[in-house]
Amino acid sequence: MTAVISVQGLNKVYGSGFQALKNVDLDIQAGEIFALLGPNGAGKTTLISIICGIVNPSEGTVLADGHDIVKDYRAARSAIGLVPQELSTDAFETVWATVSFSRGLFGKPRNDAHIEKVLKSLSLWDKKDNKIITLSGGMKRRVMIAKALSHEPKILFLDEPTAGVDVELRREMWEMVRQLREQGVTIILTTHYIEEAEEMADRVGIINRGQIILVDDKARLMEKLGRKQLTVQLAEPLSALPGSLNYESLELSDDGYAMVYTYDANQESTGIAELLRKLSDEDIEFKDLHSRQSSLEDIFVDLVNSTASAQSGSAQ
Template identity: 70%
Template sequence: MSQIISIQGLSKTYKSGFHALKNIDLEIEKGEIFALLGPNGAGKTTLISIICGIVTPSAGTVTVGGHDIITDYRATRSMIGLVPQELTADMFETVWATVSHSRGLFGKWPDPAHIEKVLKDLALWDKKDSKLITLSGGMKRRVLIAKALSHEPQILFLDEPTAGVDVELRNEMWGLVRHLRDSGVTIILTTHYIQEAEDMADRIGVINKGELILVENKHELMQKLGQKQLTLQLHDAIDTVPAALKQHQLVLAKDGQELIYTYDSQGERTGITHLLTDLAEAGIRFKDLDTSQSSLEEIFVDLVRRDQ
């Protein structure tokens, strides 16, 4: 993949002295889904706002498609679609009018066929003549996405896109996101639903206190930092873990009928092999086993806790 967004030494300090961003370096690849995770106040929205030209950086550079966001802002903004958390359009406008108007703001010629396609993709076509004030919260969220897609951007920012929407709409929206990614659109999202990042993202970035503390391929991150557990259901219950097995730091659970072994991916093969050998030598038999792995949410919480 080629880089479509390049961020070097980016910082933002407000007049109050608050350091919202501290020396951020980040490359976003063309055509990927990149999830930016972080607690409230971590700097997610500030970072997005700078890239989109809404907030001015204090230091550093950002290029979008090779164009500097300051010196060539017209080119960079035309490449970007932003889905904010709130709809700020005139509530008495129709869906068709507000989406068409958004396209015109970016200097694009009217294209009714494209607007029709966007509205149909978002299940808004039957609402095209409805005023925004009459729409439900979920429908308004779809309008936000339609406005962001009206000028055919190459990059789409989704800032908490599914907050407060029902499960059905959330699934529909992520189906659209996958379709956009498949068509070559780069997606950058922030979300409090970490399960969404786990399901959707190609790469994960974690930001905390204005600093980017990790950027990693999702699968590599979960393999590297995610702990795994092997649960052994014993043939016969035991009262305590035998001394010969202490080195494995096993946890005895469920009235002595389960042994739980926690390990990481690096020591997976040798650790389990040694464990099974030692179990046999200790005369402990098991009738079934099960494995599980840390979720992205557990990894995220652990990363942020370490950074406190």
């Protein structure tokens, strides 16, 4: 596949000396939904701001739709739409006017049919009264998306697009993102709702402390790093695990009524049969068995924590 965004050797050091990005290399493929995940302060917004031309890089190169964001910034920016975290709208302007104005900023000719199509797709179409001042926070976010789509970009950045919106609106936005992808738009999504990335993304990138620590296909990532857990509901509580069951992958719940066994489902032997045999040998009765696959959130937390520990260790 063709990389619609190519980031090579990107560094950003602010005047205070803080290094927000460290040697970032990243290729985003045309037509995919790419989820960029990371804790607060990891560098997500800085990376997006550089690609979109809002922040200047200290070192490195960035190509957007084949255009260098510094040398050919007009062409690069015209290929990009950005929906920022912060809501910023003109309270005294109509939705139609503010979206049309955004299109004009990119030198695009007037196209009422396209503006109408965008507004209808976001349930913002109302010829009689489209005053932004009457819109809720969730509707204002839709207006921000409409502004970002007004000039028909090939690349759309959604920086925390569903922050503060209700579940119904969030589902509607997910459906809109899928439709845009079907039209060939590349979507880059940052979110703190891990289930959003799990639901939407084709690939996932994780950034922490200014460094990209992982980029992989979502399904392959969950298969490769995901764990399974078997929960054994006991008939009677235990105060502690017996010696024969006292091993790292098995934990007793705080109330003593359940044991949680973590295992790798890809291994030829999961160890479940051995566990059940030991329960029988110890005369421990159980009422139920329940298994679950680790989620993308579990994987994300483990990766961030392990990376932070490794970086702290190397700094000492």
